Amino acid sequence: MTTIAENWGVHEAQFWLRGEFPADPVGFEPATGAWNVYGHAEALKTLSDPKVFSSDTARLIPKEVSPAKDQFVEGNLLQMDPPDHKKLRTLVSHAFTPKVVADLEPRIAALTNELLDAVDGADSMELVTHLAYPLPVIVIAELLGIPASDRDLFKEWVDTLLRNSQQRSLTKQTEADKKAAEETQEQLNNLVGYLGEHVDDRRKNPREDLLTKLVEAEVDGVKLTQNEVVNFANVLLLAGHITTTMLLGNTVLCLDSHPDEYRRVREDRSLLPATIEESLRFLSPFALVARATTTEVELGGQTIPADSMVFTWVAAANRDPRTFTDPGVFDPARAHNPHLAFGRGIHFCIGAPLARLEGKTALNILLDRFPDLRTDPAVPPSFIPSPHMTGVNELQLLLKP
Ligand code: HEM
Numbered sequence: 001m002t003t004i005a006e007n008w009g010v011h012e013a014q015f016w017l018r019g020e021f022p023a024d025p026v027g028f029e030p031a032t033g034a035w036n037v038y039g040h041a042e043a044l045k046t047l048s049d050p051k052v053f054s055s056d057t058a059r060l061i062p063k064e065v066s067p068a069k070d071q072f073v074e075g076n077l078l079q080m081d082p083p084d085h086k087k088l089r090t091l092v093s094h095a096f097t098p099k100v101v102a103d104l105e106p107r108i109a110a111l112t113n114e115l116l117d118a119v120d121g122a123d124s125m126e127l128v129t130h131l132a133y134p135l136p137v138i139v140i141a142e143l144l145g146i147p148a149s150d151r152d153l154f155k156e157w158v159d160t161l162l163r164n165s166q167q168r169s170l171t172k173q174t175e176a177d178k179k180a181a182e183e184t185q186e187q188l189n190n191l192v193g194y195l196g197e198h199v200d201d202r203r204k205n206p207r208e209d210l211l212t213k214l215v216e217a218e219v220d221g222v223k224l225t226q227n228e229v230v231n232f233a234n235v236l237l238l239a240g241h242i243t244t245t246m247l248l249g250n251t252v253l254c255l256d257s258h259p260d261e262y263r264r265v266r267e268d269r270s271l272l273p274a275t276i277e278e279s280l281r282f283l284s285p286f287a288l289v290a291r292a293t294t295t296e297v298e299l300g301g302q303t304i305p306a307d308s309m310v311f312t313w314v315a316a317a318n319r320d321p322r323t324f325t326d327p328g329v330f331d332p333a334r335a336h337n338p339h340l341a342f343g344r345g346i347h348f349c350i351g352a353p354l355a356r357l358e359g360k361t362a363l364n365i366l367l368d369r370f371p372d373l374r375t376d377p378a379v380p381p382s383f384i385p386s387p388h389m390t391g392v393n394e395l396q397l398l399l400k401p
Pocket residue numbers: 047055077078079089140235236239240243244247284285286289290314340341342343344346347348349350351352354355
């Protein structure tokens with residue numbers, strides 16, 4: 001059977017998109033030296049037990065291919081465990097509040113309209129270039145308080161980071177791995193240096209922006225250090241770049257290939273939030289999250305030794321037939337959708353409300369302005385060429401009947 005995903009040309013390692021699911025939900029992969037977790041129940045265990053499944057994975061990555069600790073790990077919530085994680089998450093939550101996000105709605109709508117004005121009257125548009133890339137980047141840059149006009153610079157740095165984020169072996173490193181690690185380090189230096197200058201400025205000249213809020217945030221007399229502010233801003237900038245871009249592109253693609261669901265949501269926009277959740281399950285932007293075991297542990301009938309790298313493939317778990325009825329069917333009306341696209345537990349995505357708001361606002365406007373919107377059959381969509389991500393790179397759309 002040829003699946004829709006095969007026609008789209010997603011990464012061949014993403015077997016779950018071909019309707020396959022392994023007999024063993026957990027397994028060791030000698031080529032990478034890591035354990036893979038594919039099952040939903042097993043993924044929930046790795047995400048919900050930070051004592052056994054630590055987020056401090058950097059300690060298992062060989063020194064010669066990992067970035068400098070103070071430049072990515074410190075202040076990077078994603079790599080922290082309790083109690084430090086809780087302290088930092090509480091502090092940043094004081095700056096990145098639900099109100100801060102909700103207040104962005106009119107600006108997100110205005111930006112979407114501005115970006116779409118550029119293609120008004122055109123026969124076609126490329127979704128990523130015209131909307132899905134610039135919108136989230138401008139939103140996160142404005143939120144942080146850094147000039148959105150510098151976005152070509154961020155794009156260059158982030159593209160290199162993405163290109164080099166392929167899954168590599170933990171046991172042997174090639175010359176290509178080392179070169180990629182050097183490039184990654186250079187681009188991180190650029191990002192960290194750039195953000196550091198802006199943070200320094202906010203200490204002297206506070207403004208109404210998130211960088212200032214992060215500099216000033218205080219819980220029980222404790223403030224964030226310089227490295228923590230810079231690295232948290234860096235994580236937001238990176239996360240703000242790629243994730244919502246993928247969400248927007250993937251949702252348009254899902255709707256375009258499911259005409260009944262497309263018609264329903266065009267006619268009843270209250271279906272949009274559930275459609276976005278189903279898109280997140282069906283094509284999960286971040287396919288995997290990593291953990292490091294602190295002790296030997298039994299999982300899915302396997303014994304994982306202490307100090308093992310564990311890759312939890314949330315994108316596969318989101319297609320686990322033991323949890324989801326007809327997992328290969330795109331069904332925004334499914335009664336139960338406990339997808340893991342935003343993770344679970346203490347590391348649950350802090351940007352989820354922003355991603356959902358951007359998705360809902362931008363898609364609503366896109367559907368309003370282009371009622372005949374559909375993919376161009378002459379130009380197949382292309383995907384980010386990484387097994388770790390599922391997101392369109394290029395999506396050519398026809399705008400007129
Ligand atoms: C955490 C996915 C959007 C910032 C996570 C995690 C996932 C994820 C799976 C958990 C990682 C783990 O458990 O190790 C996504 C997806 C998005 C999205 C699929 C969009 C569709 C965003 C946005 C931002 C953001 C827009 C920022 C503006 C973060 C941060 C964390 C995180 C800071 C770390 C939270 C913690 O460790 O406590 N995200 N994300 N994400 N995300 Fe997102």
